[in-house]
Amino acid sequence: MSVADIQITEELDHHGHDDHHELSFIEKYIFTTDHKTIGKQFLITGILWAIIGGGLSVIFRLQLGFPEMQLDWLKPILGKWITESGKLDAEFYLALVTMHGTIMVFFVLTAGLSGTFSNFLIPLQIGARDMASGFMNMLSYWFFFVSSVVMFVSLFLETGPAAGGWTVYPPLSALPQAIQGSGAGMTMWLISMMFFIVSTLLGGINYITTVINLRTEGLSFTRLPLTIWAFFITAIIGLLSFPVLVAAALLLVFDRSFGTSFYLSEIYIAGEALPNVGGSPILYQHLFWFLGHPEVYIVLLPALGITSEVIATNSRKPIFGYRAMIGSMLAIAFLSFIVWAHHMFVTGMNPFLGSIFMFLTLIIAVPSAVKAFNYITTLWRGNIVFTPAMLFSIGLVSFFISGGLTGLFLGNSAVDINLHDTYFVVAHFHLVMGSASFFGLLAGVYHWFPKMFGRMMDERLGYLHFWATFIGVYLVFFPLHYIGIAGFPRRYYSFTSFDAFSSFTDLNSFVSVAAIVTFGAQFIFLFNFFYSMYKGRRAPQNPWNSTTLEWTAPIEPGHGNWPGALPKVYRWSYDYSKPGAEDDFIPQNVPYSHTPESNLDFEKELAKLEGITSKPVDPKNAE
Amino acid sequence: MMNLIIIIGVLLLLGILFSVFKVTRLVGVIKGEAKSDVPANNKLNASLMIAFLVVGLAGFFYYSFGGLEDDFVQPIASEHGVITDNLFWITMAVTGFVFVLTHIFLFVFAYKYQHKKNNKAHFYPHNNKLEYIWTAVPAVVLAVLVISGWKAWVDITGPAPANSEIIEVMGYQYSWAIRYGGTDKKLGDYDYKKIDAVNSVGMDFTDKAAFDDFIPTALHVPKGRPVLLNIRARDVIHSVYSPHFRLQMNAVPGMPTRFWFVPTKSTADMRLETGKPEFNYELVCNKICGKGHYAMKYIIIVDEPKDYDQWYADQQSWLKLNDDYLSEVPEELQEMAKIAAGIENNPEKQSVGESIVSNN
Numbered sequence: 001m002s003v004a005d006i007q008i009t010e011e012l013d014h015h016g017h018d019d020h021h022e023l024s025f026i027e028k029y030i031f032t033t034d035h036k037t038i039g040k041q042f043l044i045t046g047i048l049w050a051i052i053g054g055g056l057s058v059i060f061r062l063q064l065g066f067p068e069m070q071l072d073w074l075k076p077i078l079g080k081w082i083t084e085s086g087k088l089d090a091e092f093y094l095a096l097v098t099m100h101g102t103i104m105v106f107f108v109l110t111a112g113l114s115g116t117f118s119n120f121l122i123p124l125q126i127g128a129r130d131m132a133s134g135f136m137n138m139l140s141y142w143f144f145f146v147s148s149v150v151m152f153v154s155l156f157l158e159t160g161p162a163a164g165g166w167t168v169y170p171p172l173s174a175l176p177q178a179i180q181g182s183g184a185g186m187t188m189w190l191i192s193m194m195f196f197i198v199s200t201l202l203g204g205i206n207y208i209t210t211v212i213n214l215r216t217e218g219l220s221f222t223r224l225p226l227t228i229w230a231f232f233i234t235a236i237i238g239l240l241s242f243p244v245l246v247a248a249a250l251l252l253v254f255d256r257s258f259g260t261s262f263y264l265s266e267i268y269i270a271g272e273a274l275p276n277v278g279g280s281p282i283l284y285q286h287l288f289w290f291l292g293h294p295e296v297y298i299v300l301l302p303a304l305g306i307t308s309e310v311i312a313t314n315s316r317k318p319i320f321g322y323r324a325m326i327g328s329m330l331a332i333a334f335l336s337f338i339v340w341a342h343h344m345f346v347t348g349m350n351p352f353l354g355s356i357f358m359f360l361t362l363i364i365a366v367p368s369a370v371k372a373f374n375y376i377t378t379l380w381r382g383n384i385v386f387t388p389a390m391l392f393s394i395g396l397v398s399f400f401i402s403g404g405l406t407g408l409f410l411g412n413s414a415v416d417i418n419l420h421d422t423y424f425v426v427a428h429f430h431l432v433m434g435s436a437s438f439f440g441l442l443a444g445v446y447h448w449f450p451k452m453f454g455r456m457m458d459e460r461l462g463y464l465h466f467w468a469t470f471i472g473v474y475l476v477f478f479p480l481h482y483i484g485i486a487g488f489p490r491r492y493y494s495f496t497s498f499d500a501f502s503s504f505t506d507l508n509s510f511v512s513v514a515a516i517v518t519f520g521a522q523f524i525f526l527f528n529f530f531y532s533m534y535k536g537r538r539a540p541q542n543p544w545n546s547t548t549l550e551w552t553a554p555i556e557p558g559h560g561n562w563p564g565a566l567p568k569v570y571r572w573s574y575d576y577s578k579p580g581a582e583d584d585f586i587p588q589n590v591p592y593s594h595t596p597e598s599n600l601d602f603e604k605e606l607a608k609l610e611g612i613t614s615k616p617v618d619p620k621n622a623e
Numbered sequence: 624m625m626n627l628i629i630i631i632g633v634l635l636l637l638g639i640l641f642s643v644f645k646v647t648r649l650v651g652v653i654k655g656e657a658k659s660d661v662p663a664n665n666k667l668n669a670s671l672m673i674a675f676l677v678v679g680l681a682g683f684f685y686y687s688f689g690g691l692e693d694d695f696v697q698p699i700a701s702e703h704g705v706i707t708d709n710l711f712w713i714t715m716a717v718t719g720f721v722f723v724l725t726h727i728f729l730f731v732f733a734y735k736y737q738h739k740k741n742n743k744a745h746f747y748p749h750n751n752k753l754e755y756i757w758t759a760v761p762a763v764v765l766a767v768l769v770i771s772g773w774k775a776w777v778d779i780t781g782p783a784p785a786n787s788e789i790i791e792v793m794g795y796q797y798s799w800a801i802r803y804g805g806t807d808k809k810l811g812d813y814d815y816k817k818i819d820a821v822n823s824v825g826m827d828f829t830d831k832a833a834f835d836d837f838i839p840t841a842l843h844v845p846k847g848r849p850v851l852l853n854i855r856a857r858d859v860i861h862s863v864y865s866p867h868f869r870l871q872m873n874a875v876p877g878m879p880t881r882f883w884f885v886p887t888k889s890t891a892d893m894r895l896e897t898g899k900p901e902f903n904y905e906l907v908c909n910k911i912c913g914k915g916h917y918a919m920k921y922i923i924i925v926d927e928p929k930d931y932d933q934w935y936a937d938q939q940s941w942l943k944l945n946d947d948y949l950s951e952v953p954e955e956l957q958e959m960a961k962i963a964a965g966i967e968n969n970p971e972k973q974s975v976g977e978s979i980v981s982n983n
Contacts, residue, residue, distance in 0.1 A: 090914050090915070090917070091913070091914040094911065094913075094914070094916070164911060165911045169860055169910075169911075171858065171859045171860065171876055172859040172860065172911065172912060172913065175858075175859070178796065178858060178859050178912075178913050179913045179914065264876075264877070265876060265877025265878070266815040266876055266877040267815065267857070267858055267859075267876050267877070268815050268816075268818040268825070268857050268858060269796070269857075269858040269859075271820070273815055273816045273818060277877070278877075279877065280877065280878060281860055281875055281876065281877070281878070282875065282878060315736070315744060316738075316743075316744040317744040317745065317746070317747065318746065318747070318748040319748075320747065320748065320749065320750075321748075321749045321750075321753075321754050322748065322749065323749065324749070324754045346862070346871045346872050346873055347873045347875070347880075348854075348872065348873050348875050348878055348880030351776065351777070351780030351781075354776060354780065355773055355776060355777065358769060358772060358773060358776065359769055359773070362765045362766075362768065362769045363762075363765070365761065365765055366758060366761050366762050366765065369757065369758075369761040370754065370757060370758055370761075372725060373725075373757045374754075375729075376725060376728050376729050376732060377747075377753070379729070379732040379733055379736060380732050380736065380745075380747075381736055381744060381745035381747065382732075382736045382744045382745075383736065383738050383739065383742050383743060383744040384669070384733060384736050384737050384738055385661055385662065385665065385738045386662060386664070386665050386668035386669065386733075386737070386738075387662060391668060394672070394729065394733055397729060398726065398729060401721075401722065401725050401726065401729075402722065405718040405721060405722050406718070408714055408717075408718055408765070408768065409711065409714050409715075409718075412710065412714065412768060412769065412772035413772060413773075413776045414706070414707050414710055414772045414773075414775035414776040414779060415707055415710050415711050415714060415772060417707060417779070417869060417870065417871050418704075418707060418708075418711075418866060418869040418870075418871065420871055420909070421862065421864075421871075421909045421910060422909070458644075458648065459662050459663075459664070460644075460647060460651075460664070461644065463664055463667075463668060467671060470675075471675070474679065478683070479686075482686070482694075482695040483695065485695050485696060486694070486695040486696070486697055486866070487697055487864075487866025487907075489864065489907060489908070489909040489917075491911045491916060491917075492916065492917040493916070493917040494917055495917070497917065497918050497920050498905050498907060498920055499899075499901070499902065499903060499905060500697060500866055500867070500905050500907070503694055504694070504695075574748065576744065576746075577743050577744035577745070577746050578746050579746050584743060584744065
């Protein structure tokens with residue numbers, strides 16, 4: 001026992017010594033094990049991907065909104081994918097929607113959101129020096145980087161990138177005869193996703209371990225900020241569901257390259273009957289959506305966690321129903337694993353399964369509704385400060401409600417018959433999962449930018465960015481519901497060949513214009529982000545008067561986050577506007593014994609147990 | 624040259640915007656905004672919230688109920704479509720109410736409780752009663768929606784009535800092949816290995832039921848009779864979708880699927896109703912299937928039952944039109960095939976065809 005103690009002390013000393021050691025550029029910024037830098041690496045990579053993913057959507061929106069338009073001017077970028085007559089190639093159109101989906105779901109809203117904020121915030125908010133394993137964390141980013149490179153290169157293949165939709169259903173994705181993109185492009189897609197999953201798992205294990213083991217003294221699970229709860233639950237969902245995607249992808253690799261028949265059966269294509277019999281394309285869909293549906297919550301929960309934090313801070317009120325918020329997240333996490341087949345009501349799956357999954361699906365709406373109500377009640381009788389982060393959080397709640405409600409149509413299998421795979425679905429998930437999570441990401445960046453870079457982002461540009469994006473997103477996605485109800489199928493290159501879909505050309509043009517303007521508005525953010533990084537106003541210690549631990553660290557935390565001892569936690573993270581308290585917030589590291597004027601009854605008891613007798617001199621009063 | 628001018632113009636514009644940005648920043652510094660806890664534009668943002676609510680809701684109601692709804696609701700032409708559309712509109716009423724209510728609360732609270740100096744927020748961490756209420760109420764409402772949806776689902780996906788017209792729909796890149804059972808009303812076997820350029824659905828002529836099958840160029844269905852579609856795919860997954868009938872079912876290679884429905888309006892009825900003399904029901908592919916996914920169009924014609932029977936009787940069997948394939952028929956069935964397919968002009972064709980079926 002004593003031997004072990006000595007070793008620990010030695011290690012600590014050694015560690016302390018290391019801090020003064022100047023790290024080389026590569027150690028500091030590239031192959032870094034510091035969670036803050038890794039978080040920023042995820043963020044910057046995610047932003048780059050968001051520009052690419054958004055850019056792709058602008059190209060196909062041009063095609064949808066202005067089918068007659070001459071696109072010759074895109075030739076320098078797209079080359080032969082612009083046909084002789086100046087039109088977008090129909091097959092490349094499918095590649096565009098496929099890559100847009102893959103990039104946005106996985107690279108932007110999974111890695112860019114969860115990767116950024118889990119890495120950056122977990123140690124800072126739980127009072128830890130770093131992640132449980134800095135090395136694994138570094139690997140997590142670099143696997144993501146390799147995955148990104150592979151996916152990016154696949155965009156430039158002669159046969160084009162994967163083009164079978166982001167869900168890459170076989171047989172389409174298994175047979176290069178069916179679509180060019182299922183050749184080398186699909187191979188690279190699969191390789192890239194394998195690296196991506198490794199990255200997610202390495203990151204996820206780290207987040208879980210860190211949250212369980214490295215919480216600072218006094219920070220029990222019931223005192224954790226909801227951000228950490230959200231990241232924690234997200235990581236668990238990812239850990240349980242991503243391996244299933246590995247299985248799905250691996251069987252697909254076998255079918256594509258080694259002649260197996262997991263997903264292939266009785267296929268006649270390109271003048272040839274294939275030998276494969278006995279496989280089932282539906283098997284792939286089950287496996288895919290077993291990840292795919294939890295993935296929706298992997299994308300959404302971190303955004304909800306960030307929103308909880310931002311709304312509470314800027315309403316100057318505790319989040320309403322803290323325990324209900326945790327409970328609903330746990331319920332959502334559990335239910336997310338047993339609703340996957342609602343993506344498959346009309347695939348020919350046994351209708352009895354459809355009934356079961358309809359019941360389970362609509363149950364998941366209950367905890368989601370609770371969350372929405374709790375956000376709204378948190379605003380009630382608040383003292384609301386509209387920082388850009390707060391605006392984006394309110395926007396998120398609005399999208400979460402609008403998009404969540406349309407889920408009640410799609411989750412009802414009878415109604416889904418007519419809406420499945422139409423633009424109604426597109427509108428639904430772009431609001432509830434795409435835009436809501438994207439707003440969570442932006443709220444997080446605006447809120448924690450001062451902690452990341454020690455400087456403030458410009459507020460006015462933030463407001464402009466918010467209003468342009470918020471209005472823009474609604475103008476893009478709200479009209480899509482209507483054309484979805486009319487039955488417009490998704491992933492259509494053009495609607496001109498059908499009488500039923502020949503109306504709404506002007507609505508489609510309107511949506512395209514709105515999409516382009518909204519995309520353009522993101523450059524306001526980009527300018528603000530990079531400009532403020534170097535020229536922004538210096539951040540104060542606690543710019544939003546927040547209670548959580550990250551604001552007790554130095555403005556630009558060094559390696560190890562806190563220079564001296566780690567802060568201790570004495571209270572939950574939402575003591576805002578406590579009756580009797582002088583300020584409208586009490587940070588988590590202030591003991592109850594120092595705040596006798598505002599303690600609630602049970603807190604008075606806790607104060608006695610703290611064993612702190614004297615109240616330190618308040619520096620403000622001392623002046 | 625034009626491009627150069629555009630680029631210079633854009634650069635100038637960006638330059639101006641940047642200068643405006645710098646100026647407002649400096650003004651902000653002079654005013655000392657940075658020291659305040661509350662952003663200078665707090666009130667403006669709060670007001671914009673209300674403006675957004677009012678304009679947004681007005682736009683939503685105008686667009687949804689201002690007379691434009693006829694454009695986005697396709698007229699219903701099937702029995703179950705009436706039921707599912709009912710469910711749709713009930714769900715719309717419930718969600719529409721919640722949508723409007725929650726958004727009023729969200730934006731009105733945001734406006735009303737904007738930061739005011741010397742104001743303190745109300746410390747209100749939880750209220751279990753409220754939590755119970757808004758867990759229970761959505762649960763009950765959802766249960767009602769689910770149960771009504773479930774009943775409809777069970778009926779729609781249940782077994783087709785015994786007197787259904789059975790029609791095979793096969794999807795392939797990039798069109799549909801429709802096959803009818805012919806005189807015996809029985810679809811013959813198929814085998815994907817028998818597919819070739821002519822025999823596009825892979826009819827297996829060792830099966831007697833295949834002799835009189837016919838493959839027309841449009842999907843005819845009788846008005847008012849149940850129709851069962853036997854659905855399959857030849858290469859990749861497709862989806863049989865027709866919004867007017869509110870019908871959709873994937874076509875999966877290697878896994879036959881089905882969907883049954885009762886058409887309620889003939890093509891002529893619908894032309895009258897929509898006022899479009901050119902109107903036709905369309906069969907659409909709704910599962911990404913490759914380059915031509917957006918162009919897998921097939922015409923569905925709903926006939927009056929009488930016209931349908933007439934049309935049905937007039938069709939010539941596929942085997943008759945492609946009599947090379949008689950060679951695939953086993954020796955002992957040759958004669959029967961010729962009669963069933965109508966190749967040999969047998970006056971008793973009808974009755975012989977029937978007896979073949981009953982002898983099975």
